[in-house]
Amino acid sequence: MKVISFTINGEKRQVIIRGDERLIDLIRDELKLTGTKEGCGQGECGACTVLVNGKAVPSCLTLAVKVDGKEITTIEGLEKNGILHPLQRAFIEAGAVQCGFCTPGMIMSLMELLSNQEEVTPEMVRRHLSGNICRCTGYAKIVDAAMLAHRMLKEMKSHV
Amino acid sequence: MSNVVTPQNIHIATEILSSENAKVIAGGTDLMVRIKQGVLKPDVIVDITRIESLRGIESAKDWIEIGAATTLSEILGNPNIPALLKDAISNIGSPQIRNLGTIGGNIVNASPAGDTLVPLYLYGATVTTTGCIEREIPIEEFILGPGKTVLKRGEILKKIKIPLLEGYNHIFEKVGERSAMSISIVSMGILYKLKDGILQDIKVAFGSVHPTVIRIKELETLLKGQKIESETLTEASKIIENTIKPITDIRATATYRKKVASRLIYKLLEITHQGGNA
Numbered sequence: 397m398k399v400i401s402f403t404i405n406g407e408k409r410q411v412i413i414r415g416d417e418r419l420i421d422l423i424r425d426e427l428k429l430t431g432t433k434e435g436c437g438q439g440e441c442g443a444c445t446v447l448v449n450g451k452a453v454p455s456c457l458t459l460a461v462k463v464d465g466k467e468i469t470t471i472e473g474l475e476k477n478g479i480l481h482p483l484q485r486a487f488i489e490a491g492a493v494q495c496g497f498c499t500p501g502m503i504m505s506l507m508e509l510l511s512n513q514e515e516v517t518p519e520m521v522r523r524h525l526s527g528n529i530c531r532c533t534g535y536a537k538i539v540d541a542a543m544l545a546h547r548m549l550k551e552m553k554s555h556v
Numbered sequence: 557m558s559n560v561v562t563p564q565n566i567h568i569a570t571e572i573l574s575s576e577n578a579k580v581i582a583g584g585t586d587l588m589v590r591i592k593q594g595v596l597k598p599d600v601i602v603d604i605t606r607i608e609s610l611r612g613i614e615s616a617k618d619w620i621e622i623g624a625a626t627t628l629s630e631i632l633g634n635p636n637i638p639a640l641l642k643d644a645i646s647n648i649g650s651p652q653i654r655n656l657g658t659i660g661g662n663i664v665n666a667s668p669a670g671d672t673l674v675p676l677y678l679y680g681a682t683v684t685t686t687g688c689i690e691r692e693i694p695i696e697e698f699i700l701g702p703g704k705t706v707l708k709r710g711e712i713l714k715k716i717k718i719p720l721l722e723g724y725n726h727i728f729e730k731v732g733e734r735s736a737m738s739i740s741i742v743s744m745g746i747l748y749k750l751k752d753g754i755l756q757d758i759k760v761a762f763g764s765v766h767p768t769v770i771r772i773k774e775l776e777t778l779l780k781g782q783k784i785e786s787e788t789l790t791e792a793s794k795i796i797e798n799t800i801k802p803i804t805d806i807r808a809t810a811t812y813r814k815k816v817a818s819r820l821i822y823k824l825l826e827i828t829h830q831g832g833n834a
Contacts, residue, residue: 398560415560416591416601438589439653440737451629451655457588458656459581461560462603505652526736527650 400464404429405473413460420444420455422463423470431471431500435529442528445501446470452508454527469507471500482552483507486545487538494532502528506542516546558591562603566610566712569602570687574710576600582625583656585649586665610660610714613637618720624660624713628672631659638718640726640745641675647730648672650737660713666699667739669764671730673699674745677761677769681718687711701767723749724757725827729820733807740764741808744820750827753783765802765817772799775821784828793818 401410404427411426423429423446432455435443439454446455447469448462474481483503486492493499502525509524510516521542522535530538560581563569572578579598581587582605590596604610610625615636622631628645631637632654637645648654648662648671662672663683673695681695687710695716698705707713727746732738743763749756758779761771775795782788802813 414557416558418588418592437592439585439649439656442650442652445652452652453655454585454652457583457585457653459560459584459588459601459603461562462584462605464562508651524651527652 398461400461402463402466402468404468405470415461417460418456419446419448419453419458419460419463419468422460423455423468429470429472433497433500435497435501439527440529441498441501442505442525443498443501445504445528447504447507450508450511452505469504471503474503474507482548483510483541483545486541486548490537490541490544492533492537492541494530498528498530502530502538506545510542510546510549516543518543558598558601560601560603562606564606564608566607566686566714569604569607570710570712572600572602573712574687578602580604580664580712582658582661583627583653585653585657586661604712605658610712615720620718620720622659622716622718624663624715625658626660628654628657628659628662636720638675638679638720640678640728640747641672641718643726643728644671644675644730644743644745647728647735653737659716663695663698663716664705664707664713666701666703666705666768668702668766668768669740669743670769671740671743671763673769674728674743674761674763676716676718677771678745678747678759679718679721681716683716684714685711686714690714692717696768696771699768721747725750727823727827729823731816731820739807742802742813742816742820744817744823746824748824748827750784753828755779755782755784760821762796762800762817762820765800765813767801770800772796774799779824784824786822786825789822789824792821796821 397412399412420434423432433443435441437456439457444455445452449466505528518539521539578600581601581603605625611623613634614621662670676695682692683698685691724747730743731741740763745761748758763769796818797814802810804810
């Protein structure tokens with residue numbers, strides 16, 4: 397057993413974990429943040445993607461001890477004071493959600509792209525989502541949603 | 557259940573590794589799957605990603621040195637990385653996998669399909685291992701076969717040194733089921749210098765078609781000093797077919813691999829239409 401401390405969605409936490417515990421189990425089973433989904437459990441599908449220090453990683457392949465002292469963001473951390481993040485709003489507006497299982501992973505991957513790039517193209521979106529699998533939508537509306545969110549974020553920036 | 561330790565320096569890490577049934581973890585993209593499947597049951601997992609001296613990139617005029625625990629994303633973000641290595645790394649996994657996976661992990665796994673290995677063989681990279689003593693070993697001597705390296709118990713891979721070769725263009729081809737997240741069925745890397753339609757120099761290596769990544773010197777000798785013409789490439793193709801020893805596995809048959817690998821060399825024809833830049 398091991399004690400680790402980290403920040404998750406802006407909140408400081410200290411927990412006792414098993415040495416070989418995976419980050420996804422810590423997030424879902426201990427912290428009860430079930431927005432993050434486990435698909436394949438092998439890093440192939442991207443459903444479990446979360447941000448660790450701003451980097452998108454598959455939480456099923458990440459040892460929980462590795463987040464000691466780090467900052468994690470999950471899908472639950474995007475909404476602020478009841479207002480959804482532009483990416484979440486864009487997914488709803490563009491109709492990019494069908495069964496919804498891949499959505500949290502898609503959005504967390506896109507968070508990394510949209511926070512690090514000034515200009516984003518549909519091609520960049522497709523490349524950045526190459527590790528996220530969706531069985532329902534055919535991806536077109538997901539790419540639309542990403543571009544819509546990109547425009548929304550740019551607009552917000554220009555108003556500041 | 558495994559115990560996990562996160563040493564802050566190499567000395568402590570190698571000490572633990574020499575005294576216990578321990579396994580090094582860096583990115584964990586491969587290891588975590590094997591641990592979950594129960595294929596690997598180490599008593600101790602040694603997370604080396606917090607050892608500062610194993611991370612980062614240092615470059616000089618003639619070489620670049622990459623710490624073994626540097627992630628593939630960090631490498632892609634460095635402007636001094638040789639183009640062929642960059643090309644090969646951008647084909648590995650997905651952005652998420654590249655954020656976790658390390659170059660050292662890709663090397664130590666010693667997979668015949670390891671995508672960083674083809675460029676490392678072509679550039680003539682050397683690796684430094686550390687334990688009781690430090691050793692600098694050419695990459696092709698470090699890797700012995702599928703999953704096998706010369707690393708001894710208590711030793712870890714420390715860094716990779718890549719000579720920066722000037723004036724070479726490159727080709728990298730990876731054949732897989734789709735462009736992301738696939739393990740190579742066949743891969744080919746070429747470094748070449750072309751002047752007035754003549755190949756001044758050429759180095760060719762293949763992945764996934766032999767117990768290790770393979771550089772075919774006979775092929776290089778044949779092509780060097782030649783124009784790129786289909787007759788020469790037909791001869792080159794035969795050499796490839798006769799040299800490589802692929803296996804049949806879940807991804808492809810040996811016959812298919814031989815066919816694809818020997819035909820890939822015709823990619824050289826494309827550069828004659830592009831004025832030397834592939």
